[in-house]
Amino acid sequence: MSVQIKIINKSNNPIPAHATELSAGVDLRADLSQDIILKPLERALIPTGLYIQLPEGFEAQIRPRSGLAFKHGISVVNSPGTIDADYRGEIKVILVNLSNEDYRVKTGERICQMVVAKHERINFEVVETLQDTQRGDGGFGHTGNI
Numbered sequence: 156m157s158v159q160i161k162i163i164n165k166s167n168n169p170i171p172a173h174a175t176e177l178s179a180g181v182d183l184r185a186d187l188s189q190d191i192i193l194k195p196l197e198r199a200l201i202p203t204g205l206y207i208q209l210p211e212g213f214e215a216q217i218r219p220r221s222g223l224a225f226k227h228g229i230s231v232v233n234s235p236g237t238i239d240a241d242y243r244g245e246i247k248v249i250l251v252n253l254s255n256e257d258y259r260v261k262t263g264e265r266i267c268q269m270v271v272a273k274h275e276r277i278n279f280e281v282v283e284t285l286q287d288t289q290r291g292d293g294g295f296g297h298t299g300n301i
């Protein structure tokens with residue numbers, strides 16, 4: 156699908172693109188005028204320089220990159236962040252450092268991935284009872300650990 160994108164870029168980052176033929180997401184890059192140091196457990200709102208216009212019925216999800224998470228403990232606080240189809244502001248990413256060492260976020264670095272997904276719009280219909288199921292209200296581990 157085609158998505159309109161506006162780029163206001165301090166760092167000359169390329170247009171996001173799928174890395175392989177079947178990648179679900181596109182990596183987004185930090186658009187910074189100077190590097191940011193994230194101390195252990197510190198978080199920061201990182202600009203991307205990207206503005207998108209999604210079609211009605213679609214959202215974009217901001218998710219961590221597994222390599223950064225595994226190697227450096229860098230994650231996205233509100234994962235998956237939601238970009239609404241009516242949002243016209245800059246896409247920003249709330250990164251957190253979950254490691255015990257400082258992490259330097261460099262401009263142009265790939266900090267997260269963005270996946271575009273369809274969603275429904277809900278009208279709640281208020282009822283007195285819900286249909287019975289085998290699970291009922293069992294959850295939170297009620298089927299055991301194994």
Ligand SMILES: O=c1ccn([C@H]2C[C@H](O)[C@@H](COP(=O)(O)OP(=O)(O)OP(=O)(O)O)O2)c(=O)[nH]1
Nearest residue numbers: 217233236237238239240242245246247248249
């Ligand atoms: O990781 C994120 C999450 C959200 N947004 C932008 C796009 C989204 O459409 C808007 C609002 O996001 P959300 O609904 O999560 O924020 P909120 O805290 O509920 O704020 P609001 O009251 O403005 O909706 O902020 C981002 O740029 N990055």
